[in-house]
Amino acid sequence: MDWRPGACSIAGVGATEFSKSSGRSVLALATEASVAAIADAGMAVADIDGIVRCEEDSVLHNDLSHCLGLPELNYWGSTASGGSAPCGMVAQAVAAVTAGLARSVLVFRALNGRSGPRYGRAKGARRPVGGNGSLEEFISPYGLVTPGQVWAMVAQRHMIEFDTTREHLGAIALACRERANANPAAEMFDRSMIMDDYLQARPISRPLGLFDFCQETDGACAVVVTSTERANDGPSPAAAIQSVAQASADDIQGAMFSPAVFRRDLTTQPSANVADTLYRRAGLGPADIDVAQFYDCFTITVLVQLEDYGFAPKGEGGPFAACGALGMDGSLPINTAGGNLSEGYIHGLNHIVEGVKQIRGTSTSQVEGAEVSLVTSGLPPATSAMILTGATR
């Protein structure tokens, strides 16, 4: 069967406060965002009969169903890995709705990402040797213990191949920060930044410094995916899912994250593969995109996507970013709520919420006349992405 553009829509979105210390359980956060998304869709809890979660989420579908009091849960699923998941989670919800397995599916991500377990910290205080049959024994004995260190090696390689500079990466950090400065809900709302601040920040894992790294956040986001027909009954404009896709890399490596550093090509990511499928399904191309929410665990993550999604030729993502293209007056405004870098790190589900707001016309940095909204999820092991438009009635 062929993909059906716009058959499903996002009918509602919800989010909690983004903070460094929520003082609440992850389940409480997941529930608050879910209740908000269901209300935003103009639905009752009883209208939800499906749940899709991220494999890394500590909240299980049973937890959320129990907490919300869902009278009938007929479909549940999960996908991975981490930040690669969000658009793929929506894909799974679309699959369930179009296959008739569920009417309306709740997609959520919740974490105490700062006050609870932190993704930027390695586990254990001992140098590990032996992976007990995993691939970790090729990685952890060598001190490569965080995603930021993996991405720093990608950045260094991009600099070697294409003369990419810190200033190029800084342009991405500044674009996200400027959008956060207009978004009262963003963690970095009241913290302005100039290029000197970026360049002089302490190095973390060179060539990446403090402001190349995203936030660590306590919070949750949720969206409701349903048929476009049903979504159009809601009080808010529906965001039609013209296209959604998942893709792995050409020479995918095993395990969850770090083995991706052993792929032959570090400067082209699975985003290049997902872009092909995504654009084909939508019948659209990069020139049609009005606004983009790029997954930005690190600045370099955005830079490679600018190339992989066809906005800049391979190797020219840096000069493209530095020429002002990513600002509100540029050809491709990005991360209009501030992104992972400056809004908060809800593992990329916040990018979907913002992608929907651009279609509704309700962003704090609204791109005038935005009709086609790109949202991407994380990499490097594999990735996912989607294109939203206004729903036809």
Added chain:
Amino acid sequence: MHDDHDTGGFFAAALEGRLAICRCASCDTVLHLPRPYCSACGIDRTVWREVAPRGSIYTWTVVEHAASRAFPAPYTVALVELDDLPGVRLLAYFDGACDFEAGAAVRAVFDDVRDGVVVPQWELVPT
């Protein structure tokens, strides 16, 4: 670690001071990182073939902010491309901040971590 089914051969070779990479026992396709099946010919028999313990620096990061007490900063992690097998890379740990030149020549050294456990590491070849 050297008795892990799919990856142990790497460390078994290191115990003998040799660097070895996993290959298909039938068609010799390089299987790296190691895996128990060759998709090129559909064979589930693999062998560990010795490679020259020489390579070059492909990329690296200087870790200035420690993320683990096991690895105090600063230190440097590099990806080493094997001279014998272009595109096949291994990680390397270096004490301190090393500002490498891309393509710098390195050679393998064998680090006795503890009794019966040897991890291949790398050092710059003096120019």
